[in-house]
Amino acid sequence: MSEKNIDTLLSLTDSKYQLSVAIAKRAMQLKSGINPVVTPESRAGVRNLVTLAMRELATGKLEMGENLIDDGKLESHLNKTKAAQQAAIQEQQAGSYQMPPEFDND
Secondary structure (H helix, E strand, O other): OOOOOHHHHHHOOOOHHHHHHHHHHHHHHHHOOOOOOOOHHHHOOOOOHHHHHHHHHHHOOOOOOOOOOOHHHHHHHHHHHHHHHHHHHHHHHHOOOOOOHHHOOO
16 A cells, blocks of 8 residues: 555554455445546546545545445446446447447548
């Protein structure tokens, strides 16, 4: 954990393990498309979702605990996203996929 707010983050939990799990789950949420809670200025230059999750937790805008992440909703969202991606791949392979007009080069 190379984030400069590591002491703040460690004070939020009873253990490094609990902190690691919370950060990993929040990073999964961000990866699935859930909007970040920090300002665009705070996100500037951050490419790593784990670092972004750490910054979010350090701001205090998120609470750690049992209800930080609803695993059922997150898993459902991830499954829907995967299914949509697979359907798009199949359409593209079958030749029936149409590019959105804004991406048409003609």
